[in-house]
Amino acid sequence: MTAPHTHTGDVIDTDDDVVLRVEGLTKDFLVRRRGLRREAQHLHAVAGVSFEVHAGQTLSLVGESGCGKSTTARAVLRLVEPTAGRIEFRVHDEESGRASMVDIVQAGAAELRRVRRNAQIVFQDPVASLNPRMTVESIVAEPLVAYRVGTRKERAARVRELLEQVGLKASHARRHPRSFSGGQRQRIGIARALALRPSLIILDEPVSALDVSVQAQVLNLLDELQQDLGLSYLFIAHDLAVVRHVSTDVAVMYLGKIVEKAERSELFDAPLHPYTHSLMSAVPIPDPAIEGYRKRIILESDIPSAVNPPTGCHFRTRCPIAEVPGPCSELEPELVEHAPGHWAACHFPQPHGWLSQTPVSFEPPADEAPSSP
Amino acid sequence: MLAAKPLLEVHDLRTYFLTDQGDVRAVDGISFSMNEGERLGVVGESGSGKSVTAASIMGLIDPPGAIVGGEIRFRGRDLVSLSEREMQRIRGREIAIIFQDPMTALDPVFTIGSQMTETLRIHRNMTKKEARTVAIDTLRDVHIPSPEKRFRDYPHQFSGGMRQRVVIAMALLCDPTLLIADEPTTALDVTSQAQVMDLMLGLANDRGTAVMLITHDLGVVAGFCENVQVMYAGEIIERGDAKSLYANPEHPYTRGLLHSVPRLDEESKTLYSIRGSAPSLTTPPQGCRFWPRCDRATDLCVSERPEPCHGEDTNECACHFAGELHRPHQGVDA
Known part of the structure; x- marks a missing residue:
């Protein structure tokens, strides 16, 4: 079997704990306009995104549909070809015991194969991502077969070990996906992702299709696996409450760009970007006492087209504080570091105090504090 | 003060789906009532029977499904006995x-204007001109920008959130006294969800419409409903006014559910998780349907079904140990 997949104690060529470093990642899709004025247009699904995932940690990309988070996830593994950018991934060389960074965008077939062995992906829909004709054993063993790991007997043993690791029974190996519930199917997907002992797992909305009680089981499992195996996660999600729960760092995306990025507590306690404020204010809290006095920022209109994004700041058409005409419509804001590790792309970032003056706060108003339940 | 007369009274409703593998007891003996203007949340996970409850009230149960027992009284009339x-x-x-997917209510080949005016002309015998005025006014009520222009648009020309608003407008055309919203924001992004819920709350208040909000999202209910009932495996296992139900859930399932949701206002470490998954509705467990997943199940729970919620009191709980759960116990309160 393969070597234990923690990198501690090895001589490494990289000088930090970065497992994945993405710089200026861009993905354009060509969309053709049909009809009389036929012309090629570009949809900028991902427009210059940069982030790092550190060893044993979780970076979440959060945003609404169409913000480019899933395309980013797929581009990282070159499941869609990036248009531009650099994606460095730490690969561990078993012979020399060294770790080095490989640029996934430039990687040839052999190198890409090595990368994909170490970086796996789990998708949202556990039904669509599992072949209904295959047994659980052949599904989970598939990566092992593809990478010619072990003998048939060794693979069968590894599959049983994996199933137990994700909270299933070894006896489940001979069954087909249809005999499992949604949560169990997602566990099968996770077992398959773990088969080759990857260092990074990309989780693309892994719990969005699950019921609340099952969602909690899967989130706890992912947390245990991360601690036991030292895994790094790139977590793609739209649910801010889930993101707050799982993340070490969070990047908020809007129309193909990261608009704010910070360590988890920093981002949730002191958001800077008006979009982050708006998103947070829109998430309902399961507590009628809090919902009773909480007021929301209701954003007007819809997310603009990524084919023709607005000039200047992409968020200005919906922003409650945009100065238009003015800097917000004229100049696209750069991602600027406002506090150590806390980046925001906004001409008028709202500091800590803005929370208490705008109706986003979780604190009850001073004059009408609710009676304790 | 006069007691408000119930608008809707559901008594011991049973809706089964008769399949080759046996009867699927999707809704199995539920009782509840709703007053005029009340906003009631029906919460449950998939397969709990919440949507089948809605479809039963609307008379939308098709074979192999059938209402096999009970009654649904709307303003005193039993809907179950009515002809189609x-x-x-x-x-x-x-x-x-209104449903989760707005396209179930919209015809893709007609403009929304023609669909709205058709409804008004059939149900309210309006002339074309009257119908047009009412339709445009209603579109304005649901905050569709430039309604005169959008009146001529087809459903596909609207975004998801806008489409759901069009559906809400259509539902409100005949000024119903009860609006059933079955997962109305589940397919929407969180900012669109906030828009739609804000809109529905305003409309319900302005028009005095009673709303039954069916959802799996405990957060959405918290901001919208006065009363809540929780469904599990075809039964209502707990009901109460929203504030006390969320603050002091009596049923272990309700408690577990509330503790297993990550919250935006908390940095939790490990989530409480209810073990296992929902039971089969063809052969549900004997006794309490929740016992195989319950931390405090006893022999009594395995052998005897707890007294179901009668729908008579605001706060009810179908658990043998209701009222005793407030003392801390392992797991849920951790």
């Missing part, structure tokens, strides 16, 4: 429903 023709007169005009 009689039901059609109630549907839309007195009780309207």
